[in-house]
Amino acid sequence: MEQVKNKKILDVQDLKVYFYTQRGVSKAVDGNNFRMYENETLAIVGESGCGKSVTAMSILGLVDEPGKIVEGSKIMYGDTNLATVSDDEIRKIRGNDISMIFQEPMTSLNPVFTVGRQITENILLHEDVSKEEANERAVKLLEMVGIARPEKIVTNYPHQLSGGMRQRVMIAMALACNPKLLIADEPTTALDVTIQAQILKLMNDLKEKTGTSIMLITHDLGVVAQMADHVNVMYAGKVVETAPVFEIFKNPKHPYTKGLMASMPSLSTGGERLETIEGNVPNPINLPEGCYFADRCPNCMEKCKKAQPKDVKVASRHHVSCFLYENEGGND
Numbered sequence: 001m002e003q004v005k006n007k008k009i010l011d012v013q014d015l016k017v018y019f020y021t022q023r024g025v026s027k028a029v030d031g032n033n034f035r036m037y038e039n040e041t042l043a044i045v046g047e048s049g050c051g052k053s054v055t056a057m058s059i060l061g062l063v064d065e066p067g068k069i070v071e072g073s074k075i076m077y078g079d080t081n082l083a084t085v086s087d088d089e090i091r092k093i094r095g096n097d098i099s100m101i102f103q104e105p106m107t108s109l110n111p112v113f114t115v116g117r118q119i120t121e122n123i124l125l126h127e128d129v130s131k132e133e134a135n136e137r138a139v140k141l142l143e144m145v146g147i148a149r150p151e152k153i154v155t156n157y158p159h160q161l162s163g164g165m166r167q168r169v170m171i172a173m174a175l176a177c178n179p180k181l182l183i184a185d186e187p188t189t190a191l192d193v194t195i196q197a198q199i200l201k202l203m204n205d206l207k208e209k210t211g212t213s214i215m216l217i218t219h220d221l222g223v224v225a226q227m228a229d230h231v232n233v234m235y236a237g238k239v240v241e242t243a244p245v246f247e248i249f250k251n252p253k254h255p256y257t258k259g260l261m262a263s264m265p266s267l268s269t270g271g272e273r274l275e276t277i278e279g280n281v282p283n284p285i286n287l288p289e290g291c292y293f294a295d296r297c298p299n300c301m302e303k304c305k306k307a308q309p310k311d312v313k314v315a316s317r318h319h320v321s322c323f324l325y326e327n328e329g330g331n332d
């Protein structure tokens with residue numbers, strides 16, 4: 001089935017983010033390529049330490065010392081390369097065009113200001129509207145994210161709210177300026193299952209209503225199945241497979257993707273023993289010469305240990321970097 005393409009909103013080309021540590025150069029993200037489209041949710045999956053969060057932080061201009069976006073990296077948002085814009089410019093884009101929700105709401109909520117003040121300040125920072133109008137918008141936003149008695153809640157401080165309410169407030173804040181792109185890094189991991197379902201539904205509804213693109217970073221393939229249109233599988237700083245969500249589940253290609261599928265608890269049926277991928281993600285300071293997955297791969301061949309596989313197109317919008325497929329498809 002051919003997916004209808006929406007308008008492209010982000011085009012990431014050869015993104016490299018390195019951390020220059022005392023122990024050496026840690027290649028946290030090392031040559032990422034992907035695109036995002038309007039009204040689509042892109043899930044980024046992969047084991048811990050594969051560079052998912054660093055990818056997100058680089059889009060928001062939040063990579064701090066000793067980290068650096070390496071020269072030549074492109075994060076094209078329209079005609080703007082977010083990898084090279086000034087701090088002033090990225091500040092205008094962040095919270096306005098592109099905003100982020102984190103796993104832990106207290107990372108982005110300020111404990112000493114009321115919820116209302118935090119939302120209105122974000123609006124006033126980016127838009128030329130009166131305080132009254134910003135206040136009205138704050139109440140409406142809280143209502144939109146499913147908070148009852150929003151007029152009361154705007155006067156509350158974050159600590160007076162439950163975890164689920166704080167998460168909703170953070171989403172309201174992130175949506176205050178109608179972002180074109182919402183980045184959600186494990187947004188529901190810390191919440192109980194019922195609240196998690198509500199928050200995910202909320203994000204889905206908002207995408208349908210406003211056309212916002214969502215980048216969803218998650219460990220949970222159940223969440224991926226429910227939310228994503230497209231999936232990037234990351235391994236050791238690279239996207240090793242990218243495909244529409246139904247392709248990833250029905251027709252995974254990369255041995256790593258297959259391994260993830262077999263090891264994710266949310267896909268298992270009660271009590272069955274899960275397979276795990278033996279071994280560990282390689283140290284990003286000391287990456288091997290060949291395919292980074294070679295020493296854990298059940299299909300490893302001689303050449304996998306000597307060279308890096310190239311990206312191969314195996315179907316529409318389905319690409320994989322693995323020597324098993326080097327004679328298939330094209331590489332556009």
Ligand SMILES: Nc1ncnc2c1ncn2[C@@H]1O[C@H](COP(=O)(O)OP(=O)(O)OP(=O)(O)O)[C@@H](O)[C@H]1O
Pocket residue numbers: 019021026027028029046047048049050051052053054055065066067284
């Ligand atoms: N400040 C830092 N200094 C040095 N290395 C860092 C720093 N921040 C991240 N890294 C390294 O970058 C790599 C990628 O980390 P990242 O947080 O993006 O992984 P992740 O896939 O999001 O993992 P998780 O699922 O656990 O959040 C890791 O090897 C990590 O050690």
